[in-house]
Amino acid sequence: MFHVEHYDVVVIGAGHAGAEAANICEKYGLKTALITKNQSDLGKLSCNPSIGGVGKTHIASEVDILGGVICKIGDKSAIHYRVLNLSKGPAVWGVRAQIDRDLYVKNMKKYIKSSKIELIEDEAINILQKNNKIVGLECLKAGKIKSKIVILTTGTFLNGKIYFGNEVKEAGRIGNSSSKELAKFINKNFKTMRLKTGTPPRIYAQSIDYDILDPQPSENNGIFLSYFTKQNTNKNVNCYITKTNIKTHKIIRNNLDKSAMYSGIIKSQGVRYCPSIEDKITKFGDRNGHNIFLEPEGLNSNLVYPNGISNSLDKNIQLKFLRSIKGLENCKVDQYGYAVEYDTVDPRELKNNFETKKIENFFLAGQINGTTGYEEAAGQGIYAGIHAAMKIKKIKFDNKVFERENSYIGVLVDDLTKLGVTEPYRMFTSRAENRLKLRTDNSYERFSSTINNKVFNKTEYNLITKNIKDEKKILKKIKSLKYSPNDLKTKRIKVKKDGKIRNGFEVLKFLELSTKKFKDFFSVKIDQKLLTKIYFDSKYQVFYEREKKSYDQLNKNKNMNLTNIDFNKIPSLSREILEKLNKHRPTNLNDACKISGITPSALFQIMKYKKISGNKIARR
Amino acid sequence: MFNSGTVYSNFTPLVKSPVIGYRISGDDVLLILKKLTKRNFSKDHSMMKLVELHNIDGTILDKCSVVYFKSPNSFTGEDVCEIFIHGSPLIASQLEQVFKDYKIPGFRLAKKGEFSYRSVFNNKYSLKQAKAINLIINNESFSSLEYNKKILFKGDIVSGLTPLKEDIVNLFSEITASIDFVDDEDFNFKNIMKKTRDFFNICNKLLHKNRTKIEQKNICKIMLIGPVNVGKSTLFNMIIDKERAIVTNIKGTTRDILSNQIIFDGKKFELFDTAGHRSKQGKIEKFGYRKAQKLSKEIDHFLVLKDKNTRKADLTKLFKDFDINKNFTIIETKSDQFNYNSKNIKINHYLNREALFSRIKISSIYNKYVTHKNHKLEFNNSEIEFLERILEYENDIINERDILIIAQLIRNILDDFSYEFGYINNEDVYDRVFSNFCIGK
Ligand SMILES: Cc1cc2nc3c(=O)[nH]c(=O)nc-3n(C[C@H](O)[C@H](O)[C@H](O)COP(=O)(O)OP(=O)(O)OC[C@H]3O[C@@H](n4cnc5c(N)ncnc54)[C@H](O)[C@@H]3O)c2cc1C
Ligand SMILES: Nc1nc2c(ncn2[C@@H]2O[C@H](COP(=O)(O)OP(=O)(O)O)[C@@H](O)[C@H]2O)c(=O)[nH]1
C-alpha cells in the first residue's frame, strides 16, 4: 500500500545535508518531505560544537547565498566567534562560531516546522525503483511513500559501528541506531567503501579547574557566518586552552593496544588531517604537548567538548589520560570518545548533478558521499536539492556558478565525482586553483546570477539587492575619477611614473584600508565591510584578469585537436591521468574534460605542451 | 598509440658497418623470436645466443647474435630482445620486411623516444633518467657526461635539483599549512619569508657556481698555419685520422676552413686546417685565409709549419696576419725528404699517430690551456636553464607581503618542477603537510 501523499521529493536524513536539501526544494516550490529517525536529530552536530573555519566557512557562505540555512541558524545559535587568518587576505578568512548544540537543534526544528516541509519521523528501510527510476521509498512505520525524487543523506548511519577500545556497538553515532536495512539496498546497487572518523570524550564543566587555564574570549568584530546576520544577541562565553604533557603521552603510548584504531580492530581508512590523539602521540610524540581547546557545548549545557583529543581508547584509559592534563585533574566524563566506522558510496557513482548514474532521480548528498564536516554536507545538500528542483520543476538556474573556478561547492563536486575519495574528504582552500577569487566576502557577487526572491524573504532580498546597488554606485563614482602619477604624487601616493592615467578603483589598492581615508580621498562615504571588499578587489585585479584569461583560453581551446598528441611526452601528467588519457584517447580538450579523474591542471598542462599559454598567474 | 603493442627499432645507424642492432620491446617478443629463430628464448634471460634468423619462406636471413631480456628486468620493463645483424642496410631492410610480414597486431616501428618513455612509464627510469640517456648521447663535455651518467645509474637523487625540489615542496607545504590550518600550530610569517629567501639564495649560489663550471674551458683549440704545400692538410688528416680518431662533431667541411673535434687521451681538441697564403691566390682561398685570420683570436695554440722552401718573410707575414703571441710551436715538415739542423720539432708523413702526438707534445699543449679536467657538476645545461627560469620569480615573491599571492607564485614554481621531475600534485603536498605538522583536532 502506498502512502496517500505524492511527493516531488523526499529527503532521507535530517542532518546538515538533509536540512539544506529539503529547505531549498521547498523554497523552489517542490512538495517536500523530510524523513528522519528522530526529531531531536534535526541538524544535530554529531561532533564538535562549532561551524566554520578556513575552507569550511567558504562552503558555508556559498550555501548561505544560495538560500541555505546553516549560517543563519548557526549565527542564531552561536555563543562565541573567532575569525581565523584575519591577518591574511580576505580570500582565506575563516570565521568560526561555537554553537550551542541544543539551541541549534531547537532553531532548526522551529525553522523546518514553520516551512511547508513535511517532517516525518520514521526510518527509511528501502528505496523503490522501477526500470532504474525512482518511484518512492519504504519506511518502517509509514510503509511505502511515493516520490518523484529521493535524496539520501544518511551520514554515518549506514552499517555504522562505534568503538571504545575493544568494545564495539552498532550505531550511526552515539545514541542513534545504525541503518542496516537501507545499507543493504545501497551495498547491493552501488560501489561502497568503509571509512572511519572519531570524536573526543565530553567532560562535565563543573569538574574542570578553569582558574588555572588560559581563557580564549569570543572576538566580537562584526563578522558573522551569514551575510544577512546583523548581530548576535546570545550571551558569549569563553573557550579555554590546555595541553597534553609527557605524562599523558606516556599513558597513551603504553596503552595503544587498547585503542580500536591501533589494535587493528578498525581497518578502514581514517583521515590524515583529523588525527586521533593516538596518532598525534605516535607521530609527533616528542612535542612537549598538544593543544586542547575546551569548548562549551552550550549556554545551558554542563558539558564541555575537549577539541584535540578524539580517540578510541578503552574508557578507563581515557579517564586516566584526561586526568593527567592540567585543569582536568579531577574531571568527570559524561560520554567517552569513540571512533565510528561506516559505509559510504564511491562518489564516482554520481553524475555531476549528484544523481546516481544507475538510478534516475536518486540523489546522494553529505557524508554518505565520502566527505566529513557539517559545511561539506550542507554544500552537497543544497547542491543536490537545487539540481533536483531543476530536474522536475525546470527552474532556471545558472549552473556556471558550480564550475570549479567559480565556487568551493564546484571544487567539492568536481573532486568527488571525478577523483573519488580514499579518506573522508574535507575542504581546504588550497584545493581551489582560484583561491584568490573564491572569497567569503564576495560570494554574493560570484552567485549574483542565482539570487532570487524565492529563496530569500523580503528583508533579505532587499538587503542584498540594495547592497549590490550601493556597491555599483560607489564603484561607478570612483571609476569616473582619474589620476595621473603627478596627481597621486601630490596626494603622497607612490606609483610608477609611467604616465598612466589611473581611475579611482585602480588607485584604491595604494591607499590605506580606512573608511576615513577613503572618504577624504574620493569624497564618498563607505562602510568598512564594503571598503574591505573592494579594496581587495582592487588589489587582486591583476590576478583576476590573468586567471580569467587563462580560463578563457581553456574555454576557447575546448575544441583543440588531441588526436595526434602523445600524452606520454607531457612530463607533468601523473601516471593515473596518463593511463586515463591513453585509455579514452579524447579527440579534443572538451572530451578530455569529461573523463573522470582529469583535473583542470592536467588540461592546462596539455595546453602548455601544445604551446598555448595558460595556468600561470604571470609575473607582474 | 604509445604504450600499446610491441615495437621495434634499430639502435645503430642504418649504414654499412660491422653490425647493425635492432631492439624489440613488448608482450610479443618471445613470439617474434620464436618465429624468427625457431627457438624458445623464455629461459635465456640476458644471455647472448648465436642463432640463424629465418625469412618467412624458411630461408636464412642472417646468422647473428640475439639477447633476450625477460620483463621486468629489461630497459623498458617489458620483454625486450636485441638482435645484432651483419652491418648491411640491405639485411636490415629484409629483417624489417619479415617483421611486417608477420602481421602481428600492434607490432610496429617504435616512435622516436618510445623506448625511453616506456621505461619511464613502467617505472624503470625516472623522467630525469630518461632525459639523461639523451643527454649522455649528446654530451659535449666530460664533466656533464659524468653528471648525466650519475643520474642514469643512481637516479634522481643525485640531481642538484632534487634537494631544491624537496625544499620547495616543503616550503609550499608550510605555506599551505599556515593558511589552511592556522590554529593547529604556530606558524610565523617572518619565518616563512626567511625560508623563502633562503631558497632563492641557494638557487642563486648553485646557479652561479655551476654556470662558471660549465662555462669553464674543456677544449683546446689548435690551428695549423703555414705556407701552401708545406703539409698542413697532411698533418691535419694524420691527427684526425678518419680511420681511428674518435670524432665527436664534424663541422664545416667547406674548402675555406676545415675543423674537426677529436678526443685523445681523454682530452678534447678542436683542430683547424687553414688554406695557405700565396701570392696568386684563388678567390676562395683568399676568403678562407681571411676567415682563418678572424678565427685566430679564439685559437689557443698554433702549429706553425715550415719546410726547406719556407722563407723567413713567409713566416714574418704569418705572424703578422694571425693573432699569435707565445702560443705557437714551429714544426718542420717532410723530415724524410729534407735535413734540418735546428732544434725545432721535425715530422714527416711516415710517422705513426702515437709517435706524431708525442713529438708535437699534444698533451702538454692541452694542459697549458685547459686547467680543469673533470668538474663535479650538480646540474646539466637544461637544469641550469630551469634554475634560471625559477629565479625569475625571485623578486616578485620576496617583495610580496600577501601570503596568498606568494602561495600562488610558489605553486607556479612547483608546476615548473613538475615539468622537470614528473607530477607533483596536491596530495603530495598534503602528505607533506600532515607528516611535517601536527594538523587537526
Ligand atoms: C563520531 C563522529 C565524529 C565526527 N568528527 C568530525 C570531525 O572531527 N570533523 C568534522 O568536520 N566532522 C566530523 N564528523 C562529521 C560530521 O558530523 C558530518 O560530516 C556531518 O554531520 C554529516 O552530515 P550529513 O548530513 O551527511 O549526516 P548526519 O549529520 O550524520 O545526518 C544523518 C541523518 O540521517 C538520519 N538517518 C540515518 N539513517 C536514516 C534512515 N534509515 N531513515 C531516516 N533517517 C535516517 C539520521 O537520523 C540523521 O539525522 C563526525 C561525525 C561523527 C558521527
Ligand atoms: N715527402 C713528404 N711529402 C709530404 C709530406 N707531407 C706532405 N707532403 C706532400 O706535400 C704536398 C702538399 O701537402 P699538403 O698537406 O696539401 O700541404 P698544404 O698546402 O700545407 O695543406 C703533398 O703533395 C704531400 O704529399 C712529408 O712528410 N713528406
Ligand SMILES: [Mg+2]
Ligand atoms: Mg691544404
